[in-house]
Amino acid sequence: MATQPSAPRKTDIGPPHYEQFLHPVIKKNYGQWKYHDYLKPGVMVHVAESGDKIYSVRVGSPRLISVDVIRMFADLADKYCDGYLRFTSRNNVELMTDKEKNIDPLIKDIQAQGYPVGGTGNSISNIIHTQGWVHCHSAATDVSGLVKATMDELYEYFVDMKLPYKLKLAAACCLNMCGAVHCSDIAILGIHRRPPKIKDEQVSRVCEIPTTVSSCPTAAIRPTTVEGKQTVKVDDDRCMFCANCYTVCPAMPIADALNDGISLWVGGKVSNARSEPMFTKLAVPFLPNNPPRWPEVTDAIKKIVEAYAGDAHNYERLGEWIERIGWPKFFDMTGFEFTKYHIDDFRHAAETFARSAQIKF
Amino acid sequence: MSDAVTTAQIADEMYNLVKEYSGKKRFKSSDLTKEIIGKHGDKVNKKDCKAALRELMDSGRCVYGYAGGSFIALPGEEGAAKSQ
Amino acid sequence: MANHKLRKTPLLDDLQKGPWPSFVKDMKQIAVRKPMVNDLLGQLELSYKERVGHWKHGGLVGVIGYGGGVIGRYSDAPEQFPDVAHFHTIRVNQPSGWFYTSQALRDLCDIWEAHGSGMTNMHGSTGDCVFLGTTSEELEPIFAKLTEKDWDLGGSGSDVRTPSCCNGMARCEYACYDTMDVCYNITMEYQDELHRPAFPYKWKFKFSGCPNDCVASIARSDLSVIGTWRDDIRIDQAAVKAYADAGMDIRADVTRKCPTACMRYDGKEIHVNNKQCNRCMHCINAMPKALRPGKDTGATILIGGKAPIIEGALLSSVLVPFMKMDKADDYQEFKDLMERIWDFWDDHGVNRERIGECIERVGLGNFLEAIEVDPKPEHVKHPRTNPYIFYEEYFEDDGTDA
Numbered sequence: 001m002a003t004q005p006s007a008p009r010k011t012d013i014g015p016p017h018y019e020q021f022l023h024p025v026i027k028k029n030y031g032q033w034k035y036h037d038y039l040k041p042g043v044m045v046h047v048a049e050s051g052d053k054i055y056s057v058r059v060g061s062p063r064l065i066s067v068d069v070i071r072m073f074a075d076l077a078d079k080y081c082d083g084y085l086r087f088t089s090r091n092n093v094e095l096m097t098d099k100e101k102n103i104d105p106l107i108k109d110i111q112a113q114g115y116p117v118g119g120t121g122n123s124i125s126n127i128i129h130t131q132g133w134v135h136c137h138s139a140a141t142d143v144s145g146l147v148k149a150t151m152d153e154l155y156e157y158f159v160d161m162k163l164p165y166k167l168k169l170a171a172a173c174c175l176n177m178c179g180a181v182h183c184s185d186i187a188i189l190g191i192h193r194r195p196p197k198i199k200d201e202q203v204s205r206v207c208e209i210p211t212t213v214s215s216c217p218t219a220a221i222r223p224t225t226v227e228g229k230q231t232v233k234v235d236d237d238r239c240m241f242c243a244n245c246y247t248v249c250p251a252m253p254i255a256d257a258l259n260d261g262i263s264l265w266v267g268g269k270v271s272n273a274r275s276e277p278m279f280t281k282l283a284v285p286f287l288p289n290n291p292p293r294w295p296e297v298t299d300a301i302k303k304i305v306e307a308y309a310g311d312a313h314n315y316e317r318l319g320e321w322i323e324r325i326g327w328p329k330f331f332d333m334t335g336f337e338f339t340k341y342h343i344d345d346f347r348h349a350a351e352t353f354a355r356s357a358q359i360k361f
Numbered sequence: 362m363s364d365a366v367t368t369a370q371i372a373d374e375m376y377n378l379v380k381e382y383s384g385k386k387r388f389k390s391s392d393l394t395k396e397i398i399g400k401h402g403d404k405v406n407k408k409d410c411k412a413a414l415r416e417l418m419d420s421g422r423c424v425y426g427y428a429g430g431s432f433i434a435l436p437g438e439e440g441a442a443k444s445q
Numbered sequence: 446m447a448n449h450k451l452r453k454t455p456l457l458d459d460l461q462k463g464p465w466p467s468f469v470k471d472m473k474q475i476a477v478r479k480p481m482v483n484d485l486l487g488q489l490e491l492s493y494k495e496r497v498g499h500w501k502h503g504g505l506v507g508v509i510g511y512g513g514g515v516i517g518r519y520s521d522a523p524e525q526f527p528d529v530a531h532f533h534t535i536r537v538n539q540p541s542g543w544f545y546t547s548q549a550l551r552d553l554c555d556i557w558e559a560h561g562s563g564m565t566n567m568h569g570s571t572g573d574c575v576f577l578g579t580t581s582e583e584l585e586p587i588f589a590k591l592t593e594k595d596w597d598l599g600g601s602g603s604d605v606r607t608p609s610c611c612n613g614m615a616r617c618e619y620a621c622y623d624t625m626d627v628c629y630n631i632t633m634e635y636q637d638e639l640h641r642p643a644f645p646y647k648w649k650f651k652f653s654g655c656p657n658d659c660v661a662s663i664a665r666s667d668l669s670v671i672g673t674w675r676d677d678i679r680i681d682q683a684a685v686k687a688y689a690d691a692g693m694d695i696r697a698d699v700t701r702k703c704p705t706a707c708m709r710y711d712g713k714e715i716h717v718n719n720k721q722c723n724r725c726m727h728c729i730n731a732m733p734k735a736l737r738p739g740k741d742t743g744a745t746i747l748i749g750g751k752a753p754i755i756e757g758a759l760l761s762s763v764l765v766p767f768m769k770m771d772k773a774d775d776y777q778e779f780k781d782l783m784e785r786i787w788d789f790w791d792d793h794g795v796n797r798e799r800i801g802e803c804i805e806r807v808g809l810g811n812f813l814e815a816i817e818v819d820p821k822p823e824h825v826k827h828p829r830t831n832p833y834i835f836y837e838e839y840f841e842d843d844g845t846d847a
Contacts, residue, residue, distance in 0.1 A: 011640070013595060016540055021545050031614035037733070046616050046617070056616070063567065064565075066475040071551060075547070087543040087568055089661070116465065133497075137502035142493065182758040215797065244755050274703075
């Protein structure tokens with residue numbers, strides 16, 4: 001156990017105040033910005049009421065980065081940006097300068113380090129993602145590898161702005177979705193497909209049985225006794241592989257090399273622009289875990305991106321495009337098979353049934 | 362004020378509960394608060410319990426654990442490292 | 446340089462190729478001086494080979510007095526990978542808007558180089574700066590060094606998770622309130638709730654400056670604060686003309702895509718019926734030089750967003766259609782609302798139930814009544830369609846004639 005340190009401990013001080021991290025031009029024009037523009041892929045200019053300008057160069061990052069990479073970005077910030085930089089909500093790095101002449105040499109240096117500039121406007125921005133096999137106990141796949149393999153395939157869409165509108169991808173390695181993939185244009189979701197294996201001899205020692213029983217959303221778990229030991233059993237027919245029981249009871253591992261894999265979801269958004277925020281919907285219920293490159297997954301994603309790129313209107317998000325053309329047409333264009341798994345059977349499922357005679361033939 | 366319940370007393374009572382049920386029940390902060398209020402009624406409120414919890418945890422007599430939700434436990438061996 | 450034998454990783458090595466920056470290349474370089482990363486690569490290679498993860502969770506790890514900020518993590522193959530037998534995560538509360546100086550980042554790197562694996566997530570899903578992999582013995586020294594440099598830990602477990610926000614007024618003309626200041630203020634106000642888990646389950650705050658919602662607050666936070674305005678969209682007709690002259694098809698790309706059909710373009714100017722505008726942002730996104738949000742700004746407060754676990758995913762729903770988010774008042778209106786909500790959750794929430802699920806269970810109407818918010822048409826897409834109403838009162842015939 002940790003020992004008490006000698007110096008008085010500082011606690012509950014919170015994060016450093018943001019103001020000390022703002023570029024002087026940003027500080028001066030805080031709340032006084034007038035408009036922004038894209039100068040080229042990955043380069044934005046924000047213009048203030050005062051006429052001041054700040055240029056931002058956006059750089060793709062794997063998110064999983066070492067202190068060496070962070071120091072490399074710190075060096076670039078010192079060389080070109082008076083030591084100021086930020087990260088975006090999609091884990092890109094943004095280097096900001098008030099000197100337009102710094103942009104091209106900065107980009108050259110970034111690219112020389114092997115990092116791409118892009119992810120602005122009508123592009124595919126960085127994929128937000130979770131830990132995967134690198135660091136998570138409940139992962140059904142490795143998202144760092146999946147994201148690397150996918151972005152290698154979609155690279156041209158990151159460094160250019162040639163899509164009908166922005167396209168946001170997210171990857172989560174299990175249904176916990178710490179990467180909130182339920183509202184992205186395209187979501188890559190790791191899934192389990194086999195009920196948990198119960199380590200009967202451990203359950204009473206490492207788990208609270210009532211908590212474990214009540215953790216199941218479908219009431220599939222019941223207390224039982226095996227060889228005199230209190231444990232639980234699972235009604236396999238009612239298990240939909242959410243792994244909530246495993247989270248509260250580590251003696252119920254659900255990961256399974258033969259059955260874990262990937263599902264693909266499409267058409268979500270969080271922005272309120274035009275249509276309301278939307279959840280993603282199932283496109284492909286299962287693809288195999290095939291590391292290190294997951295070719296079945298990247299092929300399917302490319303099919304979606306290419307269908308969207310070729311058919312959507314300007315300013316149309318993927319979900320808006322599908323709503324306009326209709327789901328039958330989406331499955332037709334992508335060639336994905338529509339199965340019974342695509343039809344919801346959890347809570348409020350009936351709200352998703354088609355209840356009109358409006359059908360396109 | 363002779364019958365006032367002190368923060369230290371609440372912290373002690375919370376510690377005793379955690380100790381008594383160690384290995385049987387995982388108390389959440391709110392469980393301990395409810396037990397204490399149940400015992401002392403109007404003489405204690407949620408704020409008193411919050412202060413007592415902080416004193417208890419800062420003293421190191423109890424530590425926080427996590428098993429899908431946070432709970433309060435006696436310091437000891439790192440369960441997950443040894444089990445499974 | 447290395448005293449340890451570098452792991453062979455034939456499957457992972459394939460991910461060193463390709464145009465997107467490679468985490469494998471990065472990890473292999475740092476593995477030369479960090480045995481932890483060497484074993485991390487070894488274990489990850491095993492996962493790639495076997496197609497299954499090798500981590501265990503849970504346990505009693507943390508810094509003294511805190512229940513949040515450290516996540517216990519252990520290898521399930523410690524004999525094979527002894528340097529990651531204990532491999533805990535530390536969440537460091539990021540600054541508002543993820544702005545840093547190079548010096549601040551170097552401070553963090555130096556601490557992590559000395560006491561951990563040197564691998565990070567910049568940033569984690571909730572927004573923290575995440576340090577990946579250290580042992581229990583290092584936790585107090587890391588915490589002491591972090592606080593010495595004015596950094597603190599973020600949330601984890603059943604507590605207020607580290608709040609996050611978009612870059613707001615720092616570098617965006619759409620910001621309708623000061624997201625970075627609110628985020629900082631709220632983080633400081635609720636330090637106890639952030640570090641000492643006392644809730645039924647996690648609680649996430651996210652602050653977006655406009656309805657574009659760049660931090661996905663409506664999907665990813667229990668309490669979503671989304672900037673908006675009540676007065677008229679500001680129009681610069683000269684800039685409208687400039688867009689038209691530059692070849693923009695304003696009718697096709699802007700006015701006809703307006704979801705409420707509240708605007709028209711007469712070939713020279715844009716006209717908006719602001720009473721019909723639902724603040725979706727499309728026209729402003731399309732013509733940022735010509736159109737801007739109004740000046741009577743504030744935020745819409747929404748509640749209950751979450752991912753699927755346990756009862757299914759939810760988007761946040763409207764709680765307060767407009768709140769001023771008044772800095773001069775130290776955001777007291779917002780904080781008073783939080784106190785009432787948390788009191789309710791404390792009394793009615795059950796273990797591992799997010800507030801959105803709790804509201805579904807007790808009913809939004811009952812929830813609003815309990816937290817003293819008047820029901821409004823803005824709270825629903827439409828009034829109920831089913832007649833199964835839980836009327837709470839009826840008349841008794843008291844014998845007198847009407």
